[in-house]
Amino acid sequence: MSNEIWVIADMKMDGSIRKVSFEALSEAKRSMQSKIGGPLCAVLMGSGVADKAEALGKYGAEKVYVVDNAHLKDFNPDGYVKALSELVAKHQPHIVLAGNTSFTEDYIPRVAARTGSGLAMEAIDMGLTDDNRLTVKRYSHSSKAISEIEFKAGNTMMATIRPNTYKEEESPVSPEVINEQVDISDADIKVKVVNLETKMSDRPELTEAERVVAGGRGLGSEENFKYIYDLADVLSAAAGATRAAVDAGYCPYDMQVGQTGKAVSPTLYFAVAISGAVQHFSGMGTSKVIVSINKDPETPIFAKSDYAICGDLFEVLPVLSEELKKALAE
Amino acid sequence: MKIVVFVSQTLDTEARVAVSSSGDSVATDDVKWILNPYDEFAVEEAIQTKEKLGGEVIVVSAGPARGIDAIRQALAMGADSGVHIKDDGFAETDNYTIAKIVASEIKKIDGVDFVLTGMKIIDDESVQVGIQLAEELGLPHVSLVSKVVEVDASKLVCQKEIDGGSVVVEVPLPALITCPDAMNEPRYASLPNIMKAKKKPVNEVTLDDIDFDTLGISRDAVGKSGSKVTTVKIEVPVIDRKLKIIKGSDDTTVKGEEIAQAVQELVQLLRDDAKVL
Numbered sequence: 190m191s192n193e194i195w196v197i198a199d200m201k202m203d204g205s206i207r208k209v210s211f212e213a214l215s216e217a218k219r220s221m222q223s224k225i226g227g228p229l230c231a232v233l234m235g236s237g238v239a240d241k242a243e244a245l246g247k248y249g250a251e252k253v254y255v256v257d258n259a260h261l262k263d264f265n266p267d268g269y270v271k272a273l274s275e276l277v278a279k280h281q282p283h284i285v286l287a288g289n290t291s292f293t294e295d296y297i298p299r300v301a302a303r304t305g306s307g308l309a310m311e312a313i314d315m316g317l318t319d320d321n322r323l324t325v326k327r328y329s330h331s332s333k334a335i336s337e338i339e340f341k342a343g344n345t346m347m348a349t350i351r352p353n354t355y356k357e358e359e360s361p362v363s364p365e366v367i368n369e370q371v372d373i374s375d376a377d378i379k380v381k382v383v384n385l386e387t388k389m390s391d392r393p394e395l396t397e398a399e400r401v402v403a404g405g406r407g408l409g410s411e412e413n414f415k416y417i418y419d420l421a422d423v424l425s426a427a428a429g430a431t432r433a434a435v436d437a438g439y440c441p442y443d444m445q446v447g448q449t450g451k452a453v454s455p456t457l458y459f460a461v462a463i464s465g466a467v468q469h470f471s472g473m474g475t476s477k478v479i480v481s482i483n484k485d486p487e488t489p490i491f492a493k494s495d496y497a498i499c500g501d502l503f504e505v506l507p508v509l510s511e512e513l514k515k516a517l518a519e
Numbered sequence: 520m521k522i523v524v525f526v527s528q529t530l531d532t533e534a535r536v537a538v539s540s541s542g543d544s545v546a547t548d549d550v551k552w553i554l555n556p557y558d559e560f561a562v563e564e565a566i567q568t569k570e571k572l573g574g575e576v577i578v579v580s581a582g583p584a585r586g587i588d589a590i591r592q593a594l595a596m597g598a599d600s601g602v603h604i605k606d607d608g609f610a611e612t613d614n615y616t617i618a619k620i621v622a623s624e625i626k627k628i629d630g631v632d633f634v635l636t637g638m639k640i641i642d643d644e645s646v647q648v649g650i651q652l653a654e655e656l657g658l659p660h661v662s663l664v665s666k667v668v669e670v671d672a673s674k675l676v677c678q679k680e681i682d683g684g685s686v687v688v689e690v691p692l693p694a695l696i697t698c699p700d701a702m703n704e705p706r707y708a709s710l711p712n713i714m715k716a717k718k719k720p721v722n723e724v725t726l727d728d729i730d731f732d733t734l735g736i737s738r739d740a741v742g743k744s745g746s747k748v749t750t751v752k753i754e755v756p757v758i759d760r761k762l763k764i765i766k767g768s769d770d771t772t773v774k775g776e777e778i779a780q781a782v783q784e785l786v787q788l789l790r791d792d793a794k795v796l
Contacts, residue, residue, distance in 0.1 A: 202683040250726055254553060266687045267659065291682045295662045298647035302615060302654040307747035310647060329753070330545060331532035336643070337752040379659035380690045383676065387684040402796075411595050419528045435701075442665065442680055444700060448641075449700050457795045467532075478793045479760065480785070486771045495761040498781045500773040508782045516786050516796055 190281050190345070192227030196288035197273070197297075198245055200235055202387045202392070206244055208397045216315070216355040217286060225283055225321055228252050232285075233366070234272050236262040236314060238335075239366070246364035248357065253364045254280075260373040263385055266296040267378045272371045274303040282345055284323055289349035289452070290396065298347060302486040311452065313351050313475055323348060331448060332471030332505045335356040351475065352396045353454035370504050388443065395427040395444065400457040401473070403429030403446055404439070407462025407502065409486075411439045414450045416506045423517070424445025429453065447472035455465040462502050463488030482506065520574035520672060522565045523625055524598065524651060525636040526580050528589035532641050538753050541607045544610075545753060547640070554589040554755060557637025559596070559705040560698040565635050566597040567703065568670055576598045577628060581621050583607045587721065594716035595708030598723035600630075601721035604729075614648040624724060632672070634695040638663050639645070643750075646697070650796040653695040660695040661688055665702055669740060741751030 191217040196213045198206050216230065222229050231250035233241055235257065242253040254276060260268040269292075277285065277300065287293045289311045301308035307323075313335070314326035322339060323346040329336040338345040395401065402424060404417040414430075421428040430439065446453055447469040458476035462483060463469060470493060472481070481494040483502045491497050498505055533549040539546040554562075577591040580586050581604040590601040602624055609617060625631060634656065634672045636649040646662070653660035661677055668687060669676040676689045677696065708716070731738050739745040765781045767773040773781040790796045 218666075227551060258753065264681060264688075291663070291680070294646055295650065298650040299654045299660070300615075301647070302618060302651040305615070305747075308614070308647060309748055324751075327644070328756075330530075330536045331644075332640055333532060333536035333755065334538070334545060335754045335756050336750045337754075338748050339751045341747050379694070380661060380688050382686055383689050384687040385684065386686070396682065398569075432700075434520060442684075443619050443685070448639075457793075459791070473756075474756070478789075480789070484772050486766060491764050492762065493758055495763065495793065496785055497764040498773060498785055499766040500778060504778050505773070505782065506692060508778055509785070512782050512786045514794070517791055 190283055190343070192225050193227060193230050193280065193282045193471050194221055194227065195230045195232055195285045196250070197285065197293065198231050198233045198241065198287050204235070205266050207290065207352070208357060209290065209350065211248045211357040212352070212355040213286045213350055213442055214245065214250055215358040215360070215394060218249040218360055219358070220315070221284065221317060224317055227283065229256060230282070232273065232276065234261050234269055241514060242364055242366045247359055249360040249362060250286070250364050251362050252367060254367050254369050256369050256371050258371060258373055260333050260378060264292070264382055265353055265378065266292070267380055268373050269296045270299045270303065271373055271377055273300045275303045276369060277306065277345055278490050279323045283321070284455065285345060285347045289351050293349050297347060301347050304345060306347045307340045308347045310349045312348050312352050313348070313354055322346065326448045328471060331467050332474055333467065351452055351454055356473070363422045385481070392421060393425070393427045395446070395451050396427055396453055398427035398453070398455055400424045400426035400474070401446070401453055401455045402426045402430065402459040402461065403463060404434055405431040405463035406433035406437055408434060408439055414439050416502060420459065420506055420510050420513070422516050424457070431463055459488055460494070461506065463490055464488050465493050520568065520570065520572045520632045521628070521630050522568055522574060522576045522633045522635070523628065523631050524558070524561050524565045524576060524578050524593065525621055525634065526562065526578055526593055527555045527590055527640050528552050528580065528586045529555045529640055529642040536755060538755060543750055543752055552585055552588065552594045555637050555640050557639050557641065557698060557700065558593070560700055560702055561635040561637050562593045562596050562598060563705040564667065564698055564702045569632065572671070577602065579621060579625055580604065581606070581609050581617055583609070590721055591716050592708065595713045595732045596706055597712070600719055602724060603721055604710045604724045606726050611743040611746065611749070613748050614645055614651055615747055616736060616740040616745065618648055618651035618655045619736060622652055623729055623734055625656060632692050633670070633675070634658065634693065636695070636697055638697040638699045645731050649695065650695040656695065658693050658695050659690050660697070661690060662697040663699050664696045666741065668703070704723055715792040
């Protein structure tokens, strides 16, 4: 086992590095590196990605392992499993961190199995024991419990981190770039993309947004979700929804927040016409400030909110959008 | 087509969750044990595939004696037979080892074409065990399949949602998929089918039947001490919020002029109290 800490640079569809990768680098720099003693490293995998190493250095990555391979274009978990597994087997890092995204959730478990690494997913807190073993806190039991997980020594320790859990903090260095050759052939790629649809939106992506405005079934129709989008746009927020609203066809599945959908942890979360069922709360309960708008004075979400207005969303939201527009312009 | 579904029995998290006296697990005295809800979608998808293409559905589970109930429920939904890997130590065993043991039993079934499991096990909220099972089986996987577009004897075409879009992929069979709740409507087991399920064959397997040498792990890997990761503490999260609820004068909804007042108060709180604007 080496004393290196690795952070995987996870990339968006447009090829930019996700904010959560910088958050992970920042936290590793702040809380882990001085104890473990080795260099902070980033792993950059993709096709035509070599120029992104500098961006990782900005957040403290002293070494950047680069796997630049045409087979790592777009959605391609088989290629990533092979590349990262070979790198981990070769260099034996002490800790490997990644943001918890739909992509890492898909391929990191296979890497952990292939390399015999311990794995804990969707951390909301991390620490180190006296003998530098990783500890991770994560939600369990439909978010009704928080489990603290401790890793055994002797294997690489892997964890994925819920986005927006840690603050990103610049700590610029000029990274040493190490080009790694991984032999990926067509035969390695079993899962082949037939069609890739990217959804272009002017709004920020749900999982990394600083602010989220989400609506429930009480919106009543697809057209009425305009109330949610209007408020979201005033706040430069992402738009979210409950499972009930998605099931009713008011908005697409990629807006779903909760146990089945996405887990978010923004600074500000607006829950509009949402009762706060555990299935939804598990996906947004770590938000820093929760505001709810609900016409039911007895709604359970009020007991889980910082601020709330008991009122009809169709009356309250237009006024709120206007007032916030004014407040933000000041 | 020979279809295998890997299912788990979980405690019903709809109910209250309390911490056990040891502090490192959830109290199980009065809990209800259920078939992992996400596994129901996997069982349903397996049965629908069998109805379309013919063949059989085999349910495989690893757990203590009570785990048979989860297998029977899948059989009552329409699966044909079961394999119960029975041991009390699985609850404290990490996903890495469980995937290896379950894979070793699935490998003993001849000619498996298609393996399915739920996208998550709701008690430890593990999304990884299904994917690690694919790795141990040496099969390709597609996780979080929102829709099966096409399946035949040799290949599977399916859709999955990813951050910032959706993707349709084609994968040769045999392969493994993990199933979220959006993909189908699990059927209810009728009373006659529940009765019939009691007579369907379930092969009981113990750790003595597992060839640990071939798996590259020791028998001690089952249980807390042998796991690469262990739960050392469980807490019930405390909800600590400010609870500033603005209501109307009659203690219900804000009306008329109260709406503008309430909104102004809220904006002021967000700016000066929470400092998030």
